Amino acid sequence: MAASRQSVALNSCAISWKGDDDHPDQTVCVTAWLQKMMTIMLVRASAFGTCRMKVDCGNWMQRASRYVVHDDFDGGAKCSRLSGVTADHRWRPAALHSQTLCLMTLIAVVMGQFRLALSGQASVTFIAAGIPGSRVEMNETQCKHSSSYSSSSSYSYSYAYSSSGAKICEWPSLTIDVDVLQKQLDHLGTISDTAPPAVTRVLFSSNDLLARRYVRSLMEAHNLTVREDAIGNLFGRWEGKERTLPPVATGSHTDAVPFAGKYDGVLGVLGAIEAVAALKRAGFVPTRSIEVIMFTSEEPTRFGIGCVGSWAMSGHPGIGSRLMTAKDNEGLSFKEAAARAGYTKVKLPYLDDVVLPPNTYSAFLELHIEQGPLLEQEGVPIGVVTAIAAATRLKVDFRGDGGHAGSVLMPDRHDAGLAAAELALAVEAAVLATGSLDTVGTTGIVKLSPNAINSISREAHIQIDVRDTDPARRGGVVDAIRHSVIEIAERRRVEYDMQIITEDPPTACSPTVVHSVAQAAQFLKLKHKYMVSRACHDALFMAQSVPTGMIFIPCLGGISHRPEEFASKESMAAGIHVLALSLADLSSPSPCQGTDDSR
Secondary structure (H helix, E strand, O other), rough: OOOOOOOOOHHHHHHEEEEOOOOEEEOOOOOHHHHHHHHHHHHHHHHHHOOEEEEEEOOOOOOEEEEEEOOOOOOEEEEOOOOOOOOOEOHHHHHHHHHHHHHHHHHHHEEEEEEEEEOOOOOEEEEEEOOOOOOOOOHHHHHHOOOEEOOOOOOOOEEEOOOOOOOOOEEEOOOOOHHHHHHHHHHHHHHOOOOOEEEEEEOOHHHHHHHHHHHHHHHHHHEEEEOOOOOOOOEEEOOOOOOOOOOOEEEEEEOOEEOOOOOOOHHHHHHHHHHHHHHOOOOOOOOOEEEEEEEEEEEOOOOOOOHHHHHHHHOOOHHHHHHOOOOOOOEEEEHHHHHHHOOOOOOOOOHHOOOOOOOOOEEEEEEEEEOOOHHHHHOEEEEEEEEOOOEEEEEEEOOOOOEEEEOOOOHHHHHHHHHHHHHHHHHHHHHHHOOOOOEEEEEEEEEEEOOOOEEEOOEEEEEEEEEOOOHHHHHHHHHHHHHHHHHHHHHHEEEEEEEEEEEEOOOOOOOHHHHHHHHHHHHOOEEEEEEEEOOOOOOHHHOOOOOOOEEOOHHHOOOOOOOOOOOOHHHHHHHHHHHHHHHHHOOOOOOEEOOOOOO
């Protein structure tokens, strides 16, 4: 999918002053950091539907006033005046309070026009005409500073995008080779413990190692500098012009749960390599380096620990002890399995070298299939993720009395299996009681002993996964589950034990990264939707130390972790195109040559 080269011409001075016969036209410069503030507010307003800010106008007028501006996206805006001013106001256009200007500009960009009456004799009008979210390029040598003017005259300020005295802002013109990408996905799908279309790639298995080698070969084919850390995270770096600056990172994982599909995670790795390739083909050279990461074991299949690679990189204090004590179903330890696969340094203190030092990356962005139905149902090609849910995982053991299925009478039974069954239903009820679509709960593991058709269950082992973007709401569900365990155990006369396995904090995505993704989608004229991720991703742990965001694309029926998992070429091309433009934006000062965006 190719996009024709487009450009946006912007006014070199964002604010113009129109005077009267006694006062010539003037202009007011807008600084780069003020644009950033506007961007952050715009992202917040777009993502959360409201923006409220108290503004001190003391630098604007001789006599201080305070105003509160509300913008609730209800088709109107209002300004509440909190204190009065005296009659003889005087304007200082060159010294407009930056926060006031920022807020008014935000409202103007979002709503088209906003008028704020400061007194009966003066008004301020902001007009946005053009492309919301486009960068404003400045040439401060063209900006003039004005002196004070009396409020007895009527003046106006205009915020507009025009071609007068402006340079041209250009994104790279890219071609996404989605046919090659599809062949790579198909090939990686054959590297599996199960026959196609099912994919099974478990950590440190022979097919996991083959997949790693294949990804490495693709990185090397695109002249990326490849390295691997002690736990098996794979990195491919495209060196930028300023190698001392923290790079921008992107990536995902290639391991797969049993009988999964070939898009989950893999798209974020192979798609990232294709995004870099597309930028290279366009002749783009990043200022910051761009690094593609293939994370080790995002899926918790083998050792019950998910996001192993990104969790280790986050420096979580419990990761070392968890890995050193973890064993698979065959009793093989994580350390032993890693050593058999050639990773002999999976032990302390080598794991300390995996942890990201501060400022290792300036940003991280993960491309992924949605793993849900919303984008497909709404016909939206791009999901801009604003928050990532995290899981609390619990394990519960019930112990009762076994016995013969025919001999023990029903009133006399202490059936651990029935206690487990009741608890699974209680989990569902606790989640539904929140009334939130962002809260989900799953009883994914139920093991009964002796697990015989003619025996009463003596023991039951259950593992539960509760996810939410709101930690307090998630905590309420966990408390409800705890009360259910106690009540069920007492009523069914069985013993119980409950432990929390993991409890990770949900995270909000970086406004800077969110805006970059939305801006790229807008430039490509792709409809996009702000949304949360209910699935856990490596981005969740990267966000603990790096400004992070995610791009979602639709997948057929919202299906994932099944062989039927599918994303169309068109959807993948759109997602990779947005990813590539976002990487270009985040890795370089600006799509506008000559501007300065000091992130």
